[in-house]
Amino acid sequence: MENDTPVIEIKDLSRRYGKTDAVNGLSLTVQPGKCYGFFGRNGAGKTTTIKCLLNLLRPTTGSVRVFGLDPGKDEVAIKSRLSYVPDMVAFYPWMSVRDTLEYLASFREHWNRDVEDDLLNRFQLDPDQKTSALSKGMRTQLALIGAICPEPELLVLDEPTSGLDPIVRREFIETVIGAYQSGDPERRTVFVSTHLISEFEGLIDEFTIIEQGRELLAMDADLARERFKKIRARFSQEMKLNLPGALQVKQNGRDVEVLANGNSAKLLAELKALQPEELKYESLSLEEIFVAANLVRKA
Amino acid sequence: MLLQIDFKSGKPVYLQLVDQIRYAAASGGLNPGEPLPSIRPLAEELRLNRNTVAKAYSELENQGIIETIPGKGCFLKANHSPFTKQVKDKLLAAEIDEAVVMAHHLQVDREKFLGLVKERLDYFERKTQGNE
Numbered sequence: 001m002e003n004d005t006p007v008i009e010i011k012d013l014s015r016r017y018g019k020t021d022a023v024n025g026l027s028l029t030v031q032p033g034k035c036y037g038f039f040g041r042n043g044a045g046k047t048t049t050i051k052c053l054l055n056l057l058r059p060t061t062g063s064v065r066v067f068g069l070d071p072g073k074d075e076v077a078i079k080s081r082l083s084y085v086p087d088m089v090a091f092y093p094w095m096s097v098r099d100t101l102e103y104l105a106s107f108r109e110h111w112n113r114d115v116e117d118d119l120l121n122r123f124q125l126d127p128d129q130k131t132s133a134l135s136k137g138m139r140t141q142l143a144l145i146g147a148i149c150p151e152p153e154l155l156v157l158d159e160p161t162s163g164l165d166p167i168v169r170r171e172f173i174e175t176v177i178g179a180y181q182s183g184d185p186e187r188r189t190v191f192v193s194t195h196l197i198s199e200f201e202g203l204i205d206e207f208t209i210i211e212q213g214r215e216l217l218a219m220d221a222d223l224a225r226e227r228f229k230k231i232r233a234r235f236s237q238e239m240k241l242n243l244p245g246a247l248q249v250k251q252n253g254r255d256v257e258v259l260a261n262g263n264s265a266k267l268l269a270e271l272k273a274l275q276p277e278e279l280k281y282e283s284l285s286l287e288e289i290f291v292a293a294n295l296v297r298k299a
Numbered sequence: 300m301l302l303q304i305d306f307k308s309g310k311p312v313y314l315q316l317v318d319q320i321r322y323a324a325a326s327g328g329l330n331p332g333e334p335l336p337s338i339r340p341l342a343e344e345l346r347l348n349r350n351t352v353a354k355a356y357s358e359l360e361n362q363g364i365i366e367t368i369p370g371k372g373c374f375l376k377a378n379h380s381p382f383t384k385q386v387k388d389k390l391l392a393a394e395i396d397e398a399v400v401m402a403h404h405l406q407v408d409r410e411k412f413l414g415l416v417k418e419r420l421d422y423f424e425r426k427t428q429g430n431e
Contacts, residue, residue: 170346174346177342177343177346177347178342181349185353202346202351203346204348205348205350222311225306225309283308
């Protein structure tokens with residue numbers, strides 16, 4: 001029964017700061033065991049939504065449920081089952097790495113020491129070092145260890161890899177896949193907000209793109225890659241093209257690039273009828289879909 | 300066996316893994332009885348969701364290509380076709396049809412097509428032998 005309850009259920013959420021609607025009528029559902037991507041530009045409302053999940057903010061209207069519970073009423077019950085890594089992590093500067101982990105562990109019912117040792121080793125963090133002496137990358141690594149050792153059912157990541165170097169970013173993602181996800185995959189859910197989409201591409205099962213507090217696109221990742229295609233054609237001479245179904249047409253002399261949103265077969269046939277010298281197509285990556293989704297909105 | 304994922308191919312990621320492992324099994328990149336990489340390190344290496352790799356492995360198991368030995372991992376099966384002759388023919392015909400349609404569009408004639416089929420069969424045979 002437990003498994004049928006969505007891990008996160010947001011219905012018609014709005015959050016207003018003064019006269020500004022940071023989130024405006026957002027709905028989404030995350031099922032257990034999924035890795036859910038939450039994409040949006042800066043200021044789109046990602047962090048506000050996450051703060052509503054954690055009861056750091058109260059919704060203006062609409063409802064938020066985590067594990068079927070209301071964050072406003074069952075804050076402790078919810079927080080004991082999840083971990084959160086914010087984009088800016090802060091620790092008590094006078095504590096060492098070990099003190100910090102002990103301190104974090106003291107709030108938890110469960111703490112996996114083996115995973116802790118393993119990850120300290122992997123990240124080559126010195127347990128005796130003061131947190132004030134850690135670099136930004138090391139701080140994020142420490143936060144990640146603190147988030148994974150309690151082996152929570154839900155891992156909430158808010159822009160976790162922004163500002164980190166490529167090696168630390170790669171390690172971060174490998175750790176989420178390895179140390180976190182492989183424990184009990186049916187019940188290890190990840191909710192990650194990011195605009196560094198390509199790094200998380202392989203991890204994402206489903207995603208929502210949010211823009212100005214509203215959903216722009218919500219889809220299964222494989223289906224999205226099937227739906228959005230880029231077609232490239234080259235003709236023997238410059239063509240006057242009329243492709244009303246295309247999301248975007250870019251033309252540079254004899255070369256044409258067409259974006260298709262679910263109608264790539266039709267567009268391919270139309271282009272083929274014009275007898276191009278060369279015709280190629282490929283799927284868009286999630287990052288390109290993110291850009292394309294903003295075109296859909298304008299259209 | 301080296302696996303590689305292309306997000307731009309438009310093919311679901313788990314099917315890309317299934318196809319590549321099937322290809323490796325047919326071309327000697329993976330020998331019968333040889334272990335497949337464990338799910339966790341493979342997922343980490345390809346930076347794929349662990350569930351995606353697990354889905355690919357369970358699909359390969361359903362197809363009778365690999366078997367899971369509890370506590371030991373996944374292995375390529377020795378004679379990995381559980382299908383009857385009719386089912387085999389039907390499955391194969393569907394794949395061949397695609398190649399035939401492609402050949403038609405590329406204006407490859409019957410002789411050239413058959414020649415190419417032979418060439419590919421020889422190629423796979425050589426690869427398998429080279430690996431033994």
